[in-house]
Amino acid sequence: MEAIFTELQKLGFSPYECKAYVGLLKNSPVTGYEVSKRTGVPRSMIYEVLGKLLDKGAIYVVPSEPVKYSPIPAKDLIERLRKSFAETFDVLEQHLPAIESERETDVIWHIRSHEHVIEEMLNIIRSAKNELWLSVWEKQVPLIKEAIDQRVEDDIHIFSILFGAPNTQLGLTFHHNYMPPEVVKERMGGHLTIAARDGEEVLIANFTENSFAWAVKTQDPALVLVATEYIRHDIMIEEITKEFGPDKLDALWRTNIDLSHVVKGKRFK
CATH class of the missing domain: 1.10.10.10 (Winged helix-like DNA-binding domain superfamily/Winged helix DNA-binding domain)
Structure with a gap:
């Protein structure tokens, strides 16, 4: 009842x-x-x-x-x-769209709760006109996979870096294999997730186990650019690691105090 x-x-x-x-x-x-x-x-x-x-x-x-x-x-x-x-x-x-004012591109929307963050993420995916850049984790895959597959059929160019789910493809997918997802999760305090479209709009979210999910969404060109470049950088690191091997990359930073801080988010004690 x-x-x-x-x-x-x-x-x-x-x-x-x-x-x-x-x-x-x-x-x-x-x-x-x-x-x-x-x-x-x-x-x-x-x-x-x-x-x-x-x-x-x-x-x-x-x-x-x-x-x-x-x-x-x-x-x-x-x-x-x-x-x-x-x-x-x-x-x-x-009648409503006729009175809608031009939105400022530097407005930042704050979103709370897992359900609303996923809903806004799906809006970004469905709104893409040319290309979509994603950095997502295995737990989000079941919630967005159908929408991604539909956009692939729509000939949207999709590039994704995926933490976990090694057999899953979300468009052109690069799997984050070099560093265990747990290390990345510890450094970021959760599952940092990004969805950026067309160089025009971005959603930056964090899903945590001990608190509510949060996200910001904006059309600010600086934040859209930074987020997209972040994903490009992650993709290139994965490809460099596959080409030259993880041992060489490990040797580059594990014995260097400053680089270790950069990679792991904390200094040697």
Whole structure:
């Protein structure tokens, strides 16, 4: 029942309106007093709640003494709501963009929660017109793979550096094999993830195990450039390592205090 109430509230019903309408579906026609008694809506508020349901076209008044109430059938309510919201979106699509001001390219949007970060990442992927640059981790693959495959079919040029998931391809994929993902994760404090498109927009996110995911999204050309170059750099390091071998790369930095700090994010103690 809570799931039904949650969805009705998304469509503009208050918690009490949800209880009253569902209560009437179960038992009707009944008086306002009976609705209150059966549903737990306070008697002091029941007639205000019923009035709002009448305004929504969700219930009928049944002429009687005393007055009773009855719901419109659930199918009719769903269809009425569907039509109403479709009409609302039609009006918004027609008029809202016309008053939208030119957005400043240096605005930075801050995003919180795993769900919203993934949603914004998918928006970047789906908005790409020519090319897409990705730095992602294995845990994100199931959430974006279908969208990536669709963009490949759309002939979007996709370059990705992937941590883990050695058998997965996300466009033209280079797997981060030189350094274990755990070392990178420790240095960055989580799974640093980047999605940049067309040299125009970038999402920079971090997924952590002990806190909420966060991200920033912007069209600032400097940040888009830095993020894209970061991915290019990672790809080149992987290719250099494959060509010359990991031992030579290890020898370059493991005995050098300063380079070790650069690579691992902490100094020798």
